[in-house]
Amino acid sequence: MKEYWTSLASLLGVLAFFQSLLQVIFPPELRFAFLKLFNRIFNVFSTYCYFDITEIDGVNTNELYNAVQLYLSSSASISGSRLSLTRALNSSAITFGLSNNDCIYDSFNGVTVLWEHVVAPRQTQTFSWRPMPEEKRGFTLRIRKKDKSVILDLYLDFIMEKANDIRRKNQDRLLYTNSRGGSLDSRGHPWESVPFKHPSTFETLAIDPGKKMEIMEDLINFANGQSFYQKTGRAWKRGYLLYGPPGTGKSSMIAAMANYLGYDIYDLELTEVHNNSELRKLLMKTSSKSIIVIEDIDCSISLSNRKKSNGGSGSRNYYVPEMRCGGSGSGSNCEDGNNNSITLSGLLNFTDGLWSCCGSERIFVFTTNHIKKLDPALLRSGRMDMHIFMNFCSYPALLILLRNYLGYEECDLEEEILKELELVVDKAEMTPADISEVLIKNKRNTEKAVRELLEALKIKAERNVKNGGNRQKKNSDEIEDEEEEEEEEQEKRALESPEEEEGSDDFDEEDTCKKGGIQEEEEKIK
Ligand SMILES: Nc1ncnc2c1ncn2[C@@H]1O[C@H](COP(=O)(O)OP(=O)(O)OP(=O)(O)O)[C@@H](O)[C@H]1O
Numbered sequence: 146m147k148e149y150w151t152s153l154a155s156l157l158g159v160l161a162f163f164q165s166l167l168q169v170i171f172p173p174e175l176r177f178a179f180l181k182l183f184n185r186i187f188n189v190f191s192t193y194c195y196f197d198i199t200e201i202d203g204v205n206t207n208e209l210y211n212a213v214q215l216y217l218s219s220s221a222s223i224s225g226s227r228l229s230l231t232r233a234l235n236s237s238a239i240t241f242g243l244s245n246n247d248c249i250y251d252s253f254n255g256v257t258v259l260w261e262h263v264v265a266p267r268q269t270q271t272f273s274w275r276p277m278p279e280e281k282r283g284f285t286l287r288i289r290k291k292d293k294s295v296i297l298d299l300y301l302d303f304i305m306e307k308a309n310d311i312r313r314k315n316q317d318r319l320l321y322t323n324s325r326g327g328s329l330d331s332r333g334h335p336w337e338s339v340p341f342k343h344p345s346t347f348e349t350l351a352i353d354p355g356k357k358m359e360i361m362e363d364l365i366n367f368a369n370g371q372s373f374y375q376k377t378g379r380a381w382k383r384g385y386l387l388y389g390p391p392g393t394g395k396s397s398m399i400a401a402m403a404n405y406l407g408y409d410i411y412d413l414e415l416t417e418v419h420n421n422s423e424l425r426k427l428l429m430k431t432s433s434k435s436i437i438v439i440e441d442i443d444c445s446i447s448l449s450n451r452k453k454s455n456g457g458s459g460s461r462n463y464y465v466p467e468m469r470c471g472g473s474g475s476g477s478n479c480e481d482g483n484n485n486s487i488t489l490s491g492l493l494n495f496t497d498g499l500w501s502c503c504g505s506e507r508i509f510v511f512t513t514n515h516i517k518k519l520d521p522a523l524l525r526s527g528r529m530d531m532h533i534f535m536n537f538c539s540y541p542a543l544l545i546l547l548r549n550y551l552g553y554e555e556c557d558l559e560e561e562i563l564k565e566l567e568l569v570v571d572k573a574e575m576t577p578a579d580i581s582e583v584l585i586k587n588k589r590n591t592e593k594a595v596r597e598l599l600e601a602l603k604i605k606a607e608r609n610v611k612n613g614g615n616r617q618k619k620n621s622d623e624i625e626d627e628e629e630e631e632e633e634e635q636e637k638r639a640l641e642s643p644e645e646e647e648g649s650d651d652f653d654e655e656d657t658c659k660k661g662g663i664q665e666e667e668e669k670i671k
């Protein structure tokens with residue numbers, strides 16, 4: 146044993162001697178050059194090449210680093226033995242990550258690569274305006290040299306895309322609002338956001354199943370239509386107009402759309418926007434995969450060439466009639482001449498102008514209780530591609546509400562009651578909101594709930610028959626007013642753009658789902 150220690154000590158002595166000799170022969174500059182040379186020779190003969198992706202790129206966060214971390218989290222969760230766990234802000238999901246200085250193999254298009262998560266303490270604290278993390282983190286990607294040209298670009302694109310998907314899935318969606326007016330937050334953002342938790346889905350939405358399927362298909366075609374939109378040279382966006390009486394589920398439909406596609410919602414409050422350029426800035430700050438909503442568009446802005454532009458329905462009227470330029474959408478090129486108002490042309494630009502394409506995969510949804518008050522230019526295909534009439538509660542919709550609120554399937558109810566409900570529900574012209582109220586009131590006593598609902602429907606139906614149909618108008622004055630307005634509007638439109646009058650969007654209740662040109666073109670192309 147003693148001999149062993151003696152020989153080890155002499156070996157160490159020899160090593161120390163050679164090291165000091167090297168230091169004498171090679172001064173530090175020479176040593177660095179020698180190491181570089183050695184590295185080069187090693188690289189020439191190595192079959193691999195290495196790519197470093199550092200967390201901080203200069204002073205900015207490297208997006209690719211975050212993307213790789215997320216991407217690897219999907220494979221690490223299955224195969225890693227030591228993992229780090231994180232939960233991001235606004236996220237309800239936990240993501241797995243590679244531990245410090247751990248490696249993981251991944252394969253793409255049949256090529257195997259190695260990822261190493263390199264973490265080292267940061268040595269010299271360089272001057273920076275913002276505090277830097279204490280550790281220097283990065284990923285090193287090792288690829289065979291022969292595979293580099295084949296997969297590198299594709300692989301990195303794939304990682305970015307996959308990371309975006311994971312981020313969207315993990316992150317709770319957000320509901321944005323511009324209620325702060327035009328003021329910006331500390332990051333220069335005009336939108337405020339809260340987590341979006343609305344429980345409405347297409348399953349809970351009480352509308353006719355056929356219409357529901359049609360809308361869902363349209364949404365999915367849109368979300369999967371990137372190549373179609375690229376091929377046809379169209380901006381990847383789609384507009385939906387939801388119209389119908391209050392309480393028929395327009396807002397619930399928007400929430401269901403967002404939940405179905407996993408999109409964020411931007412709830413645009415037009416009364417808080419002061420002019421067209423502010424509107425454009427808001428648009429520029431929206432992200433892709435989002436729904437931009439303007440609720441009750443007829444109330445928040447005066448959008449047709451009506452006399453009452455300064456009239457007092459209680460809402461702000463921004464639109465100055467003399468400044469309107471054509472109703473067919475050519476308005477997008479017009480000057481409003483007034484910097485302190487939103488004009489129709491500003492709104493048309495917002496939905497359909499060049500600026501509307503500054504992001505992709507965006508849906509515009511407008512809601513209104515009075516479709517006839519809207520300018521046809523706003524409703525044309527390409528702006529509002531699909532017009533969805535949200536009607537009073539029909540029999541199939543009623544069955545959905547009974548299932549939602551009372552847990553009743555169709556077969557759970559007596560045939561006689563079903564027949565009575567079916568007979569009376571259309572005549573009653575009650576909204577799903579009204580019916581929900583009756584059901585909520587008695588949700589603990591389901592039989593009583595059905596009885597009371599039937600009673601309420603019968604009373605309403607009888608009243609409607611007596612009144613000759615409930616058109617949701619409160620008194621005859623209101624009806625006359627609206628008719629007058631309508632006539633004036635039509636006259637003006639006819640004078641301004643005679644061709645447009647022919648295809649005027651005068652939707653009645655049969656006009657449940659009007660598809661725009663996009664879908665027809667999609668079908669042709671398919
Ligand atoms: N079609 C529907 N399916 C399920 N629930 C509905 C439906 N319509 C209305 N409701 C219920 O009624 C309430 C009001 O609905 P919602 O706010 O969606 O109506 P709306 O059409 O947007 O009304 P408004 O025109 O006044 O904005 C919702 O909380 C929802 O629970």
Ligand SMILES: [Mg+2]
Nearest residue numbers: 395396397440
């Ligand atoms: Mg609403």
